[in-house]
Amino acid sequence: xxxxxxxxxxxxxxxxxxxxxxxxxxxxxxxxxxxxxxxxxxxxxxxxxxxxxxxxxxxxxxxxxxxxxxxxxxxxxxxxxxxxxxxxxxxxxxxxxxxxxxxxxxxxxxxxxxxxxxxxxxxxxxxxxxxxxxxxxxxxxxxxxxxxxxxxxxxxxxxxxxxxxxx
Numbered sequence: 202x203x204x205x206x207x208x209x210x211x212x213x214x215x216x217x218x219x220x221x222x223x224x225x226x227x228x229x230x231x232x233x234x235x236x237x238x239x240x241x242x243x244x245x246x247x248x249x250x251x252x253x254x255x256x257x258x259x260x261x262x263x264x265x266x267x268x269x270x271x272x273x274x275x276x277x278x279x280x281x282x283x284x285x286x287x288x289x290x291x292x293x294x295x296x297x298x299x300x301x302x303x304x305x306x307x308x309x310x311x312x313x314x315x316x317x318x319x320x321x322x323x324x325x326x327x328x329x330x331x332x333x334x335x336x337x338x339x340x341x342x343x344x345x346x347x348x349x350x351x352x353x354x355x356x357x358x359x360x361x362x363x364x365x366x367x368x
Contacts, residue, residue: 203246220336221284231327251362254347264368277328285318
């Protein structure tokens with residue numbers, strides 16, 4: 202199975218981000234992330250054993266927190282429009298560090314680049330002259346998800362295969 206760990210927004214948050222990205226799309230073109238697929242990836246595992254991933258996830262100790270989505274940017278190098286926090290919240294940093302530590306202890310090979318908290322909303326986009334302000338959204342982070350990714354000619358579909366409550 203192709204697996205990754207992620208945070209999933211509440212429906213109201215996903216809806217607000219989806220509306221915002223539809224407004225941006227006219228100026229940038231590109232492929233919009235479907236509302237039901239909006240998420241923040243914490244660790245990509247690729248083809249992996251879900252049981253081994255589960256065993257690592259249950260050892261992660263992290264606390265619930267609120268995630269501010271208060272910045273939107275365009276990354277020219279990979280042509281995406283994304284949204285995320287201006288500053289990395291300490292609780293999110295601790296969650297990512299704990300998850301990476303447990304995954305490495307379970308012999309998963311992870312990317313070596315520093316973690317950048319972002320939610321990809323548009324792919325293959327042109328550079329906008331400016332991005333409109335983001336809506337004020339609330340994203341309570343209460344759980345970590347282990348997600349299965351399937352790709353088809355119609356795009357990606359994501360299926361949660363594990364949910365891990367934060368304390």
